Amino acid sequence: MSDPVKTAPRRALIVVDVQNDYDGGNLAIKHPPFRDSVVNVAQAMDAAAAAGVKVVVIKQLAPETSPVFAKGSHGAELHPEIARRSRDHYVEKTMPSAFTGTDLEDWLRANAIDTITVVGYMTHNCDLSTIIHAVHMGFAVEFLSDATGSLPYANSAGYASAEEIHRVVTIILQSRFAAVLKTGEWIECLKTGVLPERDTIYTSNQRALARSAA
Incomplete structure (x- = not known):
């Protein structure tokens, strides 16, 4: 397909897994806090609807025995702020x-x-997977970094806080895979038609080298 970032984008807002388990449930989002990021997801949905941008809502489902997103459980249900808003398409995964x-x-x-604009959870898992998959299929991607979030991990590879995971993944995404911006900035892009800033691996690395040498 033609390079979508050089012309006016035909966007869809992809709302990924904004479900109750992330809201203080068995997989509680820590950074940015869920209570803040879910507000931004809702604002993005409202702005998309007002601008004629189609909205796709995604829902993760797991077997009934799963500790998270179990079919039929409260935790697997869409968060009320998302469930009550209109959508153009619905996907279960x-x-x-x-x-x-x-x-x-x-x-x-x-x-x-x-062009897809990704919001929802989590920065480092379903968002990251969806974004990379989309790029490989030829879509341009935008990612709203304050309309998502992460949680901490500890395993045989080490420990990382939610803030560390979220920050590093957003930097990596901006270097190649997506235009990373805040919800307010994205809404302004919808109004003005200005395309968000994109970057490359090379220029991101050159800035880091210059920073180290300074």
């Missing part, structure tokens, strides 16, 4: 990427979408 085993790609192609 079982894997991190919203494209795997779903009709999302077909729906985007059928609606002539060339």
